Structures are given as structure tokens and as C-alpha cells.
Amino acid sequence: xxxxxxxxxxxxxxxxxxxxxxxxxxxxxxxxxxxxxxxxxxxxxxxxxxxxxxxxxxxxxxxxxxxxxxxxxxxxxxxxxxxxxxxxxxxxxxxxxxxxxxxxxxxxxxxxxxxxxxxxxxxxxxxxxxxxxxxxxxxxxxxxxxxxxxxxxxxxxxxxxxxxxxxxxxxxxxxxxxxxxxxxxxxxxxxxxxxxxxxxxxxxxxxxxxxxxxxxxxxxxxxxxxxxxxxxxxxxxxxxxxxxxxxxxxxxxxxx
DNA sequence: ATGGTAGACGATCTA
Numbered sequence: 001x002x003x004x005x006x007x008x009x010x011x012x013x014x015x016x017x018x019x020x021x022x023x024x025x026x027x028x029x030x031x032x033x034x035x036x037x038x039x040x041x042x043x044x045x046x047x048x049x050x051x052x053x054x055x056x057x058x059x060x061x062x063x064x065x066x067x068x069x070x071x072x073x074x075x076x077x078x079x080x081x082x083x084x085x086x087x088x089x090x091x092x093x094x095x096x097x098x099x100x101x102x103x104x105x106x107x108x109x110x111x112x113x114x115x116x117x118x119x120x121x122x123x124x125x126x127x128x129x130x131x132x133x134x135x136x137x138x139x140x141x142x143x144x145x146x147x148x149x150x151x152x153x154x155x156x157x158x159x160x161x162x163x164x165x166x167x168x169x170x171x172x173x174x175x176x177x178x179x180x181x182x183x184x185x186x187x188x189x190x191x192x193x194x195x196x197x198x199x200x201x202x203x204x205x206x207x208x209x210x211x212x213x214x215x216x217x218x219x220x221x222x223x224x225x226x227x228x229x230x231x232x233x234x235x236x237x238x239x240x241x242x243x244x245x246x247x248x249x250x251x252x253x254x255x256x
Numbered sequence: 257a258t259g260g261t262a263g264a265c266g267a268t269c270t271a
Contacts, residue, residue: 010263061264108271204260
């Protein structure tokens with residue numbers, strides 16, 4: 001089964017690009033971030049017509065996550081269990097096609113030292129607690145999303161320009177490694193150990209034409225999911241289109 | 257030193 005994570009930066013603004021990609025690639029599962037709308041304004045019909053069931057955790061204007069699946073979606077949970085006071089829509093989890101999956105939109109963090117950066121680190125702690133609790137079931141679990149962290153300098157086109165900055169700072173990287181230390185794997189790096197391939201290019205400063213990107217979107221796999229991993233990749237093509245999201249879809253294939 | 261662009265929304269905020 002093919003599982004994809006994609007920060008679409010507004011599902012309504014990106015509907016044509018999204019539906020075209022779904023039609024061309026036929027993923028079993030699509031994990032969306034930054035849908036930037038509430039459930040009642042989500043373009044359900046255009047996506048249901050392609051054969052998808054949809055679960056949404058929406059929010060007006062900002063954030064918002066969703067799960068699209070060709071199989072029925074069960075046991076939907078919105079928000080992190082250990083972060084019930086969080087009013088931002090950044091996490092949705094469900095079981096579908098025999099796999100527990102989640103779509104997560106980790107806070108951007110704005111800049112090191114700001115309130116938003118502190119909130120990002122708190123969110124990552126609560127995510128860690130929750131991801132730890134999921135491992136007790138010894139299931140195949142895939143947590144896909146925009147983690148807003150480039151794990152190492154290999155994941156940054158120009159590491160010197162980004163040293164210590166938000167998305168690359170040591171505390172953020174430590175928080176990411178702590179998720180891996182629970183037993184999850186960064187799917188992409190398993191079969192692309194040395195590749196400089198990115199998932200996000202800033203709209204500004206000619207980042208896309210210069211390939212000045214960062215790899216900040218990830219699929220984290222539980223041991224049971226890792227054991228079934230067949231292949232992974234990042235499809236840069238949609239980033240080059242007119243009216244593109246600033247993120248590219250990141251995918252993996254799992255033998256179920 | 258703090259621009260550059262995009263989306264939602266209707267002045268800025270977030271990224």
C-alpha cells in the first residue's frame with residue numbers, strides 16, 4: 001500500500017494540483033497538512049469522487065490536517081491525547097487498511113527564542129509521549145507529516161546559511177531524534193541514506209529554481225511498519241507547477 | 257540587516 005504525506009498549503013487553493021496527483025498516482029492513503037479550512041468548507045466531493053474516504057481535523061484560516069483513504073477510516077482521534085488544551089488543529093489519527101496512521105503538522109516555530117518556538121518544543125514533547133504510547137500495541141504505525149525539522153545537515157541544501165536557525169536548531173533536532181529513539185524510523189533515509197533531496201522550498205528568494213530546499217516532511221514508521229517497508233521517495237514534480245504548494249509529497253510503500 | 261512570496265481574509269498574521 002502506498003502512503004503519502006503532503007503539506008498542501010490550503011486544500012482549496014491546491015484542489016486541482018491535489019486531485020491531479022491523486023488521479024495519476026492512486027495512493028491508498030494521503031495524509032494532508034495545512035488544509036487551512038474547517039470541515040464544512042473542505043472540498044469533499046472532488047476527492048470522494050476519486051474513491052477516497054475522508055477524516056478531517058479542521059481550523060479556520062490556519063493549520064488543519066486530514067486523512068484520505070481508499071479503505072474505510074475507523075477509530076478517528078483528533079488532537080494529541082497528552083495535549084488536550086491545544087486549540088490548534090495539528091494532529092489526526094485513525095486506523096485504515098490494517099494500519100494505524102496519523103497526519104501531524106508540527107508548529108513552524110517562527111524563530112529560535114520566540115513564544116512560537118517554545119510552543120513547538122512543547123508540542124514535540126507531547127507528540128513524543130503520544131507516539132511512545134502507540135508502540136505498546138506492537139502494530140504497524142505510520143506518523144506522516146510536516147515535522148518542520150531538518151534532521152541533519154544532509155537534509156539542508158545550504159547548511160551554513162541555516163546553522164542554528166529554526167527548522168535546524170539543536171533542540172529541535174534532539175526532539176526529532178527522541179522520536180526515533182522510541183523505535184520509529186525516518187522512512188526516506190532507509191533506502192536513500194546519502195541523497196540530497198528536499199521536501200520544502202521557500203516561495204521567496206528563488207529557493208525552488210536554486211533547489212535551495214530542506215527535507216522537513218517525514219514518514220516515521222514503527223518497527224512493525226519498518227519491517228514491511230518496500231520503498232520510499234519524494235515527488236518534486238508538483239512543486240514546479242503553477243500555483244504550487246511550497247511542499248512536495250513524500251511517499252512510502254508498505255507490504256500489507 | 258531583514259528582504260523575498262503565498263494564502264486566508266479583509267488589517268495583518270502565519271509560514
